[in-house]
Amino acid sequence: MKNKIVIIGGGISGLSLAYHLESMKAQDYVLLEAHDKAGGLCGSYNINGFTFDYGGHLLHLSSKYALKLIQKLLNKNVAIHKRKAFVYIYGKELPFPFQNNLYGLDDNIISECVKTALTAYKDKSTQNITLFKNWAAALYGEGICKHFMFPYNQKLWQTDLNEMTCAWCGEFIPKTTLEDIIKGAYSRRKKDFGYNAHFFYPKTGGCGALCEQLLKKTRNIKYNCEVTEINLKEKTVKINGADIFYDSLVSTMPLKNLGKITTGLTASIKKDFKDLKHNSVYALNIGVSAKTKDAHWYYFPEEKYPFYRVGIQSAFSASLTPENCSSFYIEFAAPAGKKPDFNKLEEQTLKYLLELGFIKEDIKILVKNWVEIPVAYVIYDTKYENARSNIIDYLKNNNIYTLGRYGSWEYSFMEKSLLDGAALAEKLIRK
Ligand SMILES: Cc1cc2nc3c(=O)[nH]c(=O)nc-3n(C[C@H](O)[C@H](O)[C@H](O)COP(=O)(O)OP(=O)(O)OC[C@H]3O[C@@H](n4cnc5c(N)ncnc54)[C@H](O)[C@@H]3O)c2cc1C
Incomplete structure (x- = not known):
């Protein structure tokens, strides 16, 4: 069997690519999904009248195209919400983000946070800083780091924070100013902070309602087709014992796992795969x-x-x-x-x-x-950048494109999957 484009994975990234290929009237593709349903981590499931997602999955949209696409796909089945999120700490509920809402904490903690923020702003700039802990200390001060940034991130990343870089922080940690830290330390703020101050969510069906709409436009999807081998030389993928030939392969499966099933990798790329952590x-x-x-x-x-x-x-x-x-x-x-x-x-x-x-x-x-x-957050340590870019370039030279948070091995989100799927469809069509 041969298909011009073979896509691994029917999560939101693979579905977005298929949707955009279909919109451009390109039908010589096949989407291979390991499970018996599509959606991946952005799917939803129902048990006894309760609809659940796979962990919290909310739509944060900043691009006009993504917003238009969501409105087209979900039509009236979407609502916008103003975030009601809190940090629970020392027996108190503070509005999120912590750094701008210290008001309500004990006086000595507020003083410590404000004092060290003042020192940080006097002494340091975040420019040219690469390590996460240094970046956070320079932006928020030692107090905010000690009480929230370090313990919270330690709990989330489950790795040595000293090894982590700040390459992922830009979009995901609300930045602040000294003025906002101080104002938030001595009064309750009404101002919105961060990328997720508002979010979209389907009115019915959970987060999975979006993938269901994308799926309606995806004709060539095959379920229960786990890709168990990729042969770079032959340009084939193996599913259920059969080989499928491709001109271009797009992978949304976790990059680390792709390394384990690909034959023909060089020794140096194999080493790069070992350096990917999650x-x-x-x-x-x-x-x-x-x-x-x-x-x-x-x-x-x-x-x-x-x-x-x-x-x-x-x-x-x-x-x-x-x-x-x-x-x-x-x-x-x-x-x-x-x-x-x-x-x-x-x-x-x-x-x-x-x-x-x-x-x-x-x-x-x-x-x-x-x-x-099992693969939830990719870890941005000091080896990440180099290993990831070597692998992605190498794969591209072998007509393999990576897509999505896990395929491209990055800290990303649904909107980016939608946009990257659209951009890749265009690129593959022009090829
Ligand atoms: C806890 C958590 C919370 C999150 N919250 C948000 C949020 O609030 N908002 C947001 O925008 N994003 C959020 N994300 C990110 C979001 O889940 C991802 O960006 C998105 O799921 C990526 O979609 P994907 O299609 O690239 O990957 P996936 O959803 O992982 O889909 C990949 C698909 O590939 C299939 N597959 C894997 N291996 C193979 C194989 N060998 N052969 C065939 N098929 C295979 C899988 O079965 C799966 O269906 C969150 C992530 C996590 C972990």
Whole structure:
């Protein structure tokens, strides 16, 4: 079998590429999906009337094209929300982001944060800084780093923060100014900060409703087709024992995994693959028989809480639960592939949800389900940049294009998948 374009993976990236190829009337492609349904991490699933996502999945849109595309695909089935997110720390709920909302903390902590921010702004600039810890200390000061930036990021990344660079920070950590730190330390702010101050979310169907619309335009998708081998020399991929030839191969599967199934790699590229690192995330989705707090999500920097984030799925749309119920996603991170003890985490989590007032003694847990994301966040350490760019260039020279957060091995998001899928479709058509 031969197809001009073979796409690995029917998540939002592969679907966006297929959608845009179809829009350009290019049908000589096939999309191979390992599972029996499309959507990947941006899919949703339903259990007993509760719709869950794979961890919190909200649409943050900054490009006009992506906004237009979402409106076209979801039509009236989308709502815009103003973020209601908090940091839970030292027994207090502070609005997110921490650095601009210190008001409410104990006086001595506020003084420490403000004093060290003043020193940071006097002494340092973030220009030419490459390491994450230095970057954060120069931008926020030692106090904000000590109380939030370092413990929270340690919990999320599960790696030695001293090895991490700040290459990923630009978009994902709300920047600040000394003025905003000080104003937020002595009064409650109303100003919005950060890329996720507003977000879009489907009114029904969960995040997966978007992929379902993309899927409607994707004719050549084949399910239960896990690519188990890529042969660079023969330009073939193997699925269920059969070879498929390609002119161009597009991979959205995790780049690290692609390295493991590709034959014909040079020794130096094999070494680069070894340098790619990532963490794993496990999300506990639960549905309960009562309403809960009026908020979207909470960050937990303190070590005593095993989770780094608790989201209230039912706050994104009332359609996601049966009447008078609510649902949560509780996210835990672990070093790559290190599966935690789910029973122990459940026990601790329910105790803390009760203690924190998310649930009450008399509610019933109606649904409980674990989501496993073995490759969740790619780690930007000092080897990342070099290894990633060597691999991507090498693959491109072999007619293999990488796409998406995992295919391209980057800290990215749904909007970028949509846009990169569109751009790659155009490139492949012109080839
Ligand atoms: C905890 C968490 C929260 C997130 N929250 C947000 C958010 O709020 N907003 C946002 O915009 N983004 C968010 N993201 C990022 C978002 O999930 C990704 O950007 C998006 O899922 C990338 O889509 P993808 O299609 O590239 O990859 P995936 O969704 O991973 O899809 C890849 C597909 O490839 C298939 N596949 C893998 N290997 C093979 C193989 N060998 N053969 C065939 N098929 C294969 C998989 O089954 C899967 O369907 C979050 C990510 C995580 C981990």
